[in-house]
Amino acid sequence: MTRPYVILNAAMTLDGKIATIAGDSRISCEADLDRVHKLRASVDAVMVGVGTVLADNPSLTVRRARGKSPTRVVIDSFAKTPLDAKVLDNSAPTVIASTKNASKRRLQKLCATGAKIIVAGEKEVNLHRLLEKLRSAGVRKLLLEGGSTLNWSMLNKGLVDEVRVAVAPRIVGGTTAKTLVGGAGFGEVRRGVGLELKKVTKVGKNLLLTYQVKGGKGAKKAG
Ligand SMILES: NC(=O)c1ccc[n+]([C@@H]2O[C@H](COP(=O)([O-])OP(=O)(O)OC[C@H]3O[C@@H](n4cnc5c(N)ncnc54)[C@H](OP(=O)(O)O)[C@@H]3O)[C@@H](O)[C@H]2O)c1
Numbered sequence: 001m002t003r004p005y006v007i008l009n010a011a012m013t014l015d016g017k018i019a020t021i022a023g024d025s026r027i028s029c030e031a032d033l034d035r036v037h038k039l040r041a042s043v044d045a046v047m048v049g050v051g052t053v054l055a056d057n058p059s060l061t062v063r064r065a066r067g068k069s070p071t072r073v074v075i076d077s078f079a080k081t082p083l084d085a086k087v088l089d090n091s092a093p094t095v096i097a098s099t100k101n102a103s104k105r106r107l108q109k110l111c112a113t114g115a116k117i118i119v120a121g122e123k124e125v126n127l128h129r130l131l132e133k134l135r136s137a138g139v140r141k142l143l144l145e146g147g148s149t150l151n152w153s154m155l156n157k158g159l160v161d162e163v164r165v166a167v168a169p170r171i172v173g174g175t176t177a178k179t180l181v182g183g184a185g186f187g188e189v190r191r192g193v194g195l196e197l198k199k200v201t202k203v204g205k206n207l208l209l210t211y212q213v214k215g216g217k218g219a220k221k222a223g
Pocket residue numbers: 009010011012017018019023024025027048049050051052053055056075076077078080124125126127145146147148149150151153154178182
């Protein structure tokens with residue numbers, strides 16, 4: 001096994017937005033938040049893009065369930081994670097995944113907070129390489145918690161095995177509001193990432209959809 005098993009989890013509105021035009025991303029209901037914290041407690045690492053750190057300042061720890069907080073991994077090419085970001089507190093280990101182009105001084109400052117620095121890539125973080133490094137460091141199961149840009153990169157590179165989306169009974173609109181998956185996108189539907197619906201459950205007010213990515217690691221197991 002060269003990389004961890006990857007679960008992409010997100011909460012979105014019925015119109016596919018993961019945040020509003022104003023950046024409000026509080027989409028999950030209480031029951032769904034409980035589910036996400038349980039899920040975090042079941043993985044070795046939780047990963048987000050620096051865009052999410054800058055927008056939401058999440059702590060990414062387990063607070064609403066029993067269990068240990070996973071290692072937090074921030075995808076941050078230029079070491080922009082603020083030094084007072086909650087992901088850098090001492091409640092769980094943190095990895096800043098950065099590039100050769102990040103300022104050395106900035107990386108040293110991040111390192112001084114106790115974070116581990118992994119350099120993978122030049123212009124942007126090389127996700128294949130990073131996942132291999134995380135696997136060698138013992139990460140078997142990784143939870144991808146967004147945002148839109150990182151979700152695209154991970155799906156486009158074939159690095160996601162499972163998708164769990166909590167659909168909230170809300171429609172917020174907004175052309176510029178972030179959707180579940182951003183990035184360059186595919187020109188043809190047939191080139192899009194194929195999914196197989198495995199489970200539909202109601203979690204509080206939300207509908208939880210669980211998919212296996214076709215050709216992903218869990219695909220055989222899923223039949
Ligand atoms: N509802 C939900 O479940 C949920 C969950 C998470 C986030 N969100 C929302 O999503 C929004 C943030 O999404 P976002 O698209 O702006 O940011 P993002 O996906 O969190 O972070 C993207 C950034 O990561 C860095 N990066 C480095 N290497 C990369 C690579 N190989 N592929 C992709 N990104 C790479 C890039 O910044 P650098 O070039 O500076 O490194 C890139 O701009 C926020 O509004 C947040 O509230 C919602």
